[in-house]
Amino acid sequence: GENVEQHPSTLSVQEGDSAVIKCTYSDSASNYFPWYKQELGKRPQLIIDIRSNVGEKKDQRIAVTLNKTAKHFSLHITETQPEDSAVYFCAARSNDYKLSFGAGTTVTVRA
Amino acid sequence: DTGVSQDPRHKITKRGQNVTFRCDPISEHNRLYWYRQTLGQGPEFLTYFQNEAQLEKSRLLSDRFSAERPKGSFSTLEIQRTEQGDSAMYLCASADLAVDNEQFFGPGTRLTVL
Numbered sequence: 096g097e098n099v100e101q102h103p104s105t106l107s108v109q110e111g112d113s114a115v116i117k118c119t120y121s122d123s124a125s126n127y128f129p130w131y132k133q134e135l136g137k138r139p140q141l142i143i144d145i146r147s148n149v150g151e152k153k154d155q156r157i158a159v160t161l162n163k164t165a166k167h168f169s170l171h172i173t174e175t176q177p178e179d180s181a182v183y184f185c186a187a188r189s190n191d192y193k194l195s196f197g198a199g200t201t202v203t204v205r206a
Numbered sequence: 207d208t209g210v211s212q213d214p215r216h217k218i219t220k221r222g223q224n225v226t227f228r229c230d231p232i233s234e235h236n237r238l239y240w241y242r243q244t245l246g247q248g249p250e251f252l253t254y255f256q257n258e259a260q261l262e263k264s265r266l267l268s269d270r271f272s273a274e275r276p277k278g279s280f281s282t283l284e285i286q287r288t289e290q291g292d293s294a295m296y297l298c299a300s301a302d303l304a305v306d307n308e309q310f311f312g313p314g315t316r317l318t319v320l
Contacts, residue, residue: 138311184248196248
Protein backbone atom coordinates (compact mmCIF):
# COMPACT_ATOMS: atom_id res chain seq x y z
CA GLY A 96 0.00 0.00 0.00
CA GLU A 97 0.88 3.66 -0.15
CA ASN A 98 3.26 5.08 2.46
CA VAL A 99 3.50 8.84 2.91
CA GLU A 100 6.25 10.44 4.97
CA GLN A 101 6.08 14.08 6.03
CA HIS A 102 8.74 16.42 7.38
CA PRO A 103 9.26 18.30 9.58
CA SER A 104 6.92 17.27 12.37
CA THR A 105 7.02 20.77 13.86
CA LEU A 106 7.82 24.10 12.27
CA SER A 107 8.09 27.49 13.95
CA VAL A 108 8.38 30.57 11.76
CA GLN A 109 8.37 34.30 12.30
CA GLU A 110 5.31 36.10 10.99
CA GLY A 111 5.96 37.18 7.42
CA ASP A 112 8.50 34.43 6.74
CA SER A 113 7.89 31.40 4.53
CA ALA A 114 7.10 27.86 5.63
CA VAL A 115 7.90 24.73 3.64
CA ILE A 116 6.64 21.22 4.35
CA LYS A 117 7.88 18.21 2.40
CA CYS A 118 6.31 14.82 1.74
CA THR A 119 7.39 11.68 -0.04
CA TYR A 120 5.22 8.84 -1.28
CA SER A 121 5.94 5.26 -2.27
CA ASP A 122 3.28 4.24 -4.79
CA SER A 123 4.13 5.45 -8.27
CA ALA A 124 0.46 4.95 -9.22
CA SER A 125 -0.60 7.79 -6.92
CA ASN A 126 -2.01 10.60 -9.01
CA TYR A 127 -3.63 13.11 -6.67
CA PHE A 128 -2.01 14.95 -3.77
CA PRO A 129 -4.13 17.11 -1.47
CA TRP A 130 -3.03 19.16 1.50
CA TYR A 131 -5.30 19.55 4.51
CA LYS A 132 -5.19 22.08 7.33
CA GLN A 133 -6.54 21.03 10.70
CA GLU A 134 -7.01 23.51 13.51
CA LEU A 135 -7.26 22.26 17.06
CA GLY A 136 -10.48 20.34 17.61
CA LYS A 137 -11.71 20.92 14.07
CA ARG A 138 -12.10 18.85 10.93
CA PRO A 139 -9.38 18.62 8.26
CA GLN A 140 -10.02 21.12 5.49
CA LEU A 141 -8.56 21.02 2.01
CA ILE A 142 -6.36 24.02 1.26
CA ILE A 143 -4.79 23.05 -2.04
CA ASP A 144 -4.31 19.97 -4.20
CA ILE A 145 -2.31 18.93 -7.24
CA ARG A 146 -2.71 16.20 -9.81
CA SER A 147 0.12 14.18 -11.26
CA ASN A 148 0.00 15.88 -14.66
CA VAL A 149 0.92 19.22 -13.12
CA GLY A 150 4.24 20.24 -11.58
CA GLU A 151 3.18 23.29 -9.63
CA LYS A 152 0.02 25.00 -8.46
CA LYS A 153 -0.44 28.27 -6.64
CA ASP A 154 -3.34 29.85 -4.78
CA GLN A 155 -2.54 33.25 -3.29
CA ARG A 156 0.02 32.64 -0.51
CA ILE A 157 -0.02 28.87 -0.87
CA ALA A 158 1.77 26.81 -3.50
CA VAL A 159 2.39 23.12 -4.01
CA THR A 160 5.08 21.50 -6.14
CA LEU A 161 5.24 17.90 -7.31
CA ASN A 162 8.22 15.88 -8.53
CA LYS A 163 6.86 12.62 -9.90
CA THR A 164 10.27 11.18 -10.68
CA ALA A 165 11.49 11.63 -7.12
CA LYS A 166 8.02 10.93 -5.68
CA HIS A 167 7.94 13.96 -3.48
CA PHE A 168 5.75 17.02 -3.14
CA SER A 169 5.95 20.15 -1.06
CA LEU A 170 3.72 22.85 0.41
CA HIS A 171 4.96 26.41 0.47
CA ILE A 172 3.28 29.13 2.51
CA THR A 173 4.59 32.64 1.94
CA GLU A 174 4.10 35.74 4.11
CA THR A 175 2.89 33.63 7.00
CA GLN A 176 0.26 35.03 9.34
CA PRO A 177 -0.81 33.95 12.84
CA GLU A 178 -3.95 32.34 11.41
CA ASP A 179 -1.71 29.96 9.44
CA SER A 180 -0.87 28.24 12.74
CA ALA A 181 -2.35 24.73 12.54
CA VAL A 182 -1.47 21.13 11.76
CA TYR A 183 -0.94 20.47 8.05
CA PHE A 184 -1.32 17.03 6.49
CA CYS A 185 -0.20 15.90 3.08
CA ALA A 186 -1.89 12.95 1.44
CA ALA A 187 -1.59 10.80 -1.64
CA ARG A 188 -4.31 8.99 -3.52
CA SER A 189 -3.94 6.19 -5.99
CA ASN A 190 -6.52 4.74 -8.30
CA ASP A 191 -8.53 3.14 -5.50
CA TYR A 192 -9.49 6.62 -4.29
CA LYS A 193 -8.52 6.24 -0.67
CA LEU A 194 -6.20 8.80 0.86
CA SER A 195 -2.97 7.92 2.65
CA PHE A 196 -1.93 10.71 4.98
CA GLY A 197 1.37 11.87 6.35
CA ALA A 198 1.82 12.19 10.10
CA GLY A 199 1.31 15.95 10.04
CA THR A 200 3.33 19.11 10.62
CA THR A 201 2.48 21.46 13.46
CA VAL A 202 3.12 24.99 12.20
CA THR A 203 3.45 27.82 14.69
CA VAL A 204 3.66 31.37 13.39
CA ARG A 205 5.32 33.67 15.93
CA ALA A 206 4.01 37.23 16.02
CA ASP B 207 -25.40 23.21 7.41
CA THR B 208 -25.00 21.19 4.19
CA GLY B 209 -21.62 19.70 5.10
CA VAL B 210 -20.78 16.24 6.43
CA SER B 211 -22.20 15.69 9.91
CA GLN B 212 -21.36 13.10 12.52
CA ASP B 213 -23.10 12.02 15.68
CA PRO B 214 -22.24 11.91 18.49
CA ARG B 215 -19.35 14.35 18.65
CA HIS B 216 -18.01 12.75 21.81
CA LYS B 217 -18.48 9.31 23.31
CA ILE B 218 -17.10 7.99 26.57
CA THR B 219 -17.60 4.33 27.22
CA LYS B 220 -16.28 1.57 29.41
CA ARG B 221 -14.11 -1.18 28.05
CA GLY B 222 -16.17 -4.04 26.69
CA GLN B 223 -19.18 -1.95 25.70
CA ASN B 224 -20.47 -1.56 22.16
CA VAL B 225 -20.64 1.84 20.48
CA THR B 226 -22.18 3.05 17.22
CA PHE B 227 -21.38 6.22 15.33
CA ARG B 228 -23.34 7.82 12.54
CA CYS B 229 -22.19 9.82 9.54
CA ASP B 230 -24.44 11.85 7.25
CA PRO B 231 -22.58 12.72 4.06
CA ILE B 232 -23.16 15.66 1.78
CA SER B 233 -26.36 15.02 -0.09
CA GLU B 234 -25.87 13.03 -3.29
CA HIS B 235 -22.25 12.18 -2.55
CA ASN B 236 -21.87 8.56 -3.58
CA ARG B 237 -18.53 7.90 -1.90
CA LEU B 238 -18.25 7.71 1.90
CA TYR B 239 -15.04 7.05 3.82
CA TRP B 240 -14.24 6.26 7.44
CA TYR B 241 -10.87 7.20 8.94
CA ARG B 242 -9.38 6.94 12.41
CA GLN B 243 -7.10 9.62 13.80
CA THR B 244 -5.03 9.27 16.95
CA LEU B 245 -3.25 12.11 18.68
CA GLY B 246 -0.30 13.42 16.71
CA GLN B 247 -1.04 11.31 13.65
CA GLY B 248 -2.73 11.75 10.33
CA PRO B 249 -6.05 10.10 9.57
CA GLU B 250 -5.78 6.37 8.78
CA PHE B 251 -8.12 4.80 6.25
CA LEU B 252 -10.59 2.26 7.67
CA THR B 253 -13.16 1.56 4.97
CA TYR B 254 -15.18 3.14 2.20
CA PHE B 255 -18.47 2.79 0.40
CA GLN B 256 -19.65 3.55 -3.07
CA ASN B 257 -23.36 4.00 -2.68
CA GLU B 258 -24.37 1.09 -0.44
CA ALA B 259 -21.50 -1.21 -1.41
CA GLN B 260 -18.55 -1.50 0.95
CA LEU B 261 -15.61 -1.70 -1.45
CA GLU B 262 -12.59 -2.00 0.80
CA LYS B 263 -11.69 -2.56 4.42
CA SER B 264 -8.31 -1.81 5.94
CA ARG B 265 -6.54 -4.46 7.96
CA LEU B 266 -6.91 -1.94 10.82
CA LEU B 267 -10.60 -2.86 10.83
CA SER B 268 -10.68 -5.88 13.11
CA ASP B 269 -13.63 -8.26 13.42
CA ARG B 270 -14.97 -6.04 16.20
CA PHE B 271 -15.59 -3.24 13.71
CA SER B 272 -18.46 -3.18 11.26
CA ALA B 273 -19.70 -0.46 8.97
CA GLU B 274 -22.88 -0.18 6.97
CA ARG B 275 -24.45 2.19 4.51
CA PRO B 276 -27.80 0.48 3.94
CA LYS B 277 -29.49 2.98 1.65
CA GLY B 278 -26.46 4.60 0.15
CA SER B 279 -26.94 7.73 2.25
CA PHE B 280 -25.94 7.79 5.93
CA SER B 281 -23.45 5.30 7.33
CA THR B 282 -22.88 3.73 10.73
CA LEU B 283 -19.68 2.43 12.27
CA GLU B 284 -20.06 0.00 15.15
CA ILE B 285 -17.32 -1.13 17.48
CA GLN B 286 -18.09 -4.16 19.59
CA ARG B 287 -16.35 -5.02 22.86
CA THR B 288 -14.41 -1.76 22.89
CA GLU B 289 -10.80 -1.73 24.03
CA GLN B 290 -8.71 1.15 25.33
CA GLY B 291 -6.73 1.09 22.09
CA ASP B 292 -9.90 2.04 20.22
CA SER B 293 -9.76 5.51 21.75
CA ALA B 294 -9.36 7.90 18.85
CA MET B 295 -11.14 10.42 16.66
CA TYR B 296 -13.29 8.70 14.04
CA LEU B 297 -13.64 10.83 10.93
CA CYS B 298 -16.08 10.43 8.10
CA ALA B 299 -15.60 11.96 4.67
CA SER B 300 -17.72 12.03 1.54
CA ALA B 301 -17.00 12.68 -2.11
CA ASP B 302 -18.81 12.83 -5.40
CA LEU B 303 -17.35 10.25 -7.77
CA ALA B 304 -18.18 12.48 -10.72
CA VAL B 305 -16.11 15.26 -9.16
CA ASP B 306 -13.78 13.16 -7.11
CA ASN B 307 -11.01 15.53 -6.31
CA GLU B 308 -11.99 16.44 -2.78
CA GLN B 309 -13.05 14.43 0.20
CA PHE B 310 -15.05 16.60 2.57
CA PHE B 311 -14.56 15.69 6.19
CA GLY B 312 -17.03 15.70 9.02
CA PRO B 313 -16.22 17.06 12.49
CA GLY B 314 -15.45 13.59 13.81
CA THR B 315 -16.55 11.53 16.79
CA ARG B 316 -14.05 11.44 19.63
CA LEU B 317 -14.18 8.09 21.39
CA THR B 318 -12.70 7.58 24.83
CA VAL B 319 -12.64 4.05 26.20
CA LEU B 320 -12.07 3.90 29.95
